[in-house]
Amino acid sequence: MRDVKDTQRSLVRIGYDGRVWKTFRGPEAETRFANEVRVLRHLEDRGCPFVPRLIESDPESLRIVTTNCGQRVEHLDDARARQIFAELETYGVRHDDAEVRNITYRAADGRFCIIDFEFATILDGSTN
Numbered sequence: 001m002r003d004v005k006d007t008q009r010s011l012v013r014i015g016y017d018g019r020v021w022k023t024f025r026g027p028e029a030e031t032r033f034a035n036e037v038r039v040l041r042h043l044e045d046r047g048c049p050f051v052p053r054l055i056e057s058d059p060e061s062l063r064i065v066t067t068n069c070g071q072r073v074e075h076l077d078d079a080r081a082r083q084i085f086a087e088l089e090t091y092g093v094r095h096d097d098a099e100v101r102n103i104t105y106r107a108a109d110g111r112f113c114i115i116d117f118e119f120a121t122i123l124d125g126s127t128n
Helices: 029-045 078-089
Strands: 002-006 010-014 020-024 054-058 063-066 103-106 111-114
Touching: 020 029, 029 054, 029 063, 078 111
Parallel strands: none
Antiparallel strands: 002 010, 010 020, 020 063, 054 063, 103 111
16 A cells, blocks of 8 residues: 555555545544545535545444545646536535545546535435
8 A cells, every 4th residue: 555645634545456545543433434434425425536445434434445546636727626526516515625635637537526525415314
């Protein structure tokens, strides 16, 4: 496995099979874990094609495993970034950390994707 992010709030690793392993830690780790799981399930139920798919979640270890959504984007026009996050809202989710660091590029289909939903809000109030 290769470490992609190692901060006070999380450790993110990419496995040799391409899956992404995220372990939540630090302040309010349980809350952030539960929120990300809920939001990813909501987006999958809505058929959102540009977010990771939740493969597994373990509340004891505060770890999720997701599909990989490509490589991080280093530079992106502000207008394009706003457009990508606005498209997410059509699936009933506001990201609440709408920064370029949370956008990836999936070369397989030439699609910008969004990651990291621990602070996201489900807009229509539905729960999954």
